[in-house]
Amino acid sequence: MNERIVYSAYALGWAALKHLPERAAKGLFDQIADAAWRKRGKRVLQLEANLLRVRPDADEARLRELSRAGMRSYLRYWMESFRLPVWSRERIARSMAVEGLEHLTGAMESGRGAVIALPHMGNWDLAGAWVASHVGYPFTTVAERLEPERLFERFVAYRESLGMEVLPLTGGDVSVVGTLARRLRAGKLVCLVGDRDLSEAGVEVTFFGEATRMPAGPAALCLRTGAALLPVTLWYDGPVMRARIHPEVLPPAGGDGRGAAGRAADGQEGDGRGADRKAQTAAMVQSMADVWAGGIREHPEDWHMLQRLWLADLPVREQPGAPAPAPVAAPGTEPAAEPAGS
Incomplete structure (x- = not known):
């Protein structure tokens, strides 16, 4: 019954909201955001706890102001996503303003391929649709498989209609990592959301002064294939979403001093330098986290992190190997089939 309710709610959004006038749709979703914000449920309280890490000097009034803006930004993401399937190429282009595009085009034109890595900021679906339709780079991404199954399938079909190849994180017939590596070696583009670890096996980083995993x-894919790792930050600016493609995150020199790109170029990427590869990966993930922290600090209201992120907030398992506690969020409250970075 719960799965049917969740699916029906999303189906209603796709069927009805895309036909509403823009102003009416925005007003409706602002009202939904404000109602959730006033209710002060677990997700809103967690958002405020996360925002306090970003703005530790914020007093209670400022924190509440940021969390209200954050909920409106988050619901704007959903409003736009429900309407994206009927947006024209011109409408998508009008909705985006991008800085640093030369970092992406340079990597793609060189034939190296690239990984665009994003935090949960702005509207990553809109950014993906813009890359595919305006820049002309269809890309591959990974989606977390959530229930009900037919909702997952509908999200996959929706994202594929925007120009994305979507691989399920689990339960698929192909190796996700192997497929992504093949796409990158062929000079293609991969886009991954990577600021929250879903596997509990991520790299520990320092983020806003505290430990978390990403x-x-x-x-790892860029080290394995020689592709360019390009962190991106997104934020809303009135009716437009802005994106900044940051310069490539380079691996620290290691082993033979040539880095991953050089080893991949002459076919030596699997030469057994496991410790070197692990240290390089950790350094690159930390560099990405630092870039994202800068963007989030500038636009905290557009960071849609309504889940526990820092290790200090996560439940501690009583015994090694014990099952993880159930997530705080109720089924259906997270974006179904959101792009995954693991």
Whole structure:
């Protein structure tokens, strides 16, 4: 019954909201955001706890102001996502303003391929649709498989209609890592959301002065294939979403001093330098986290992190190997099939 309710709610969004006038849709979703914010449920309280890490000097009034803006930004993501399937190429172009595009085009034109790595900021679906339709780079991403299954399938079909190849994180017939590596070696583009570790096997980093884990996937893939690792930050500016493609995160020199790109170029990427590769991956993930922290600090209201992120907030297992506690969020409260970075 719960799965049917969740699916019906999303289906209603796709069927009805994309036909509403823009102003009416925005007003409706602002009202939903404000109602959730006033209720002060677990997600809103967690958002405020996260925002306090970003703005530790914020008093209670400022924190509440930021969390209200954050909920409106988060619901704007959903409003736009429900309407994206009927947006024209021109409408998508009008909605985006991008800095640093030369970092992406340079990597792609060189034939290296690239990994765009994003935090949960702005609207990553809109950014992906813009890359595919305006720049002309179809890309591959990974989606977390959530229930119900037919909702996951609908999200996959929706994202594929925007120009994305979507690989399920689990339960698929192909190796996710192997497929992504093949795409990058062919000079293609991969896009991954990577500021929250879903596997509990991520790399520990320092983020806003505290320890957390982030997926190793984006950095590890670039080390394995020689592709460019490009962190991106997104934020809303009135009716436009702005994106900044930051310069490539380079691996620290290690082993033979040529880095991953040089080893991949002459076919030596699997030469057994396990410790070197692990240290390089950790350094690159930390560099990504630092870039994202700068963007989030500038636009905290557009960081949609409504889950526990820092290790200090996560439950501690009583015994090694004990099952993890159930997540705080109720089923259906997170974006179904959101791009995953692990």
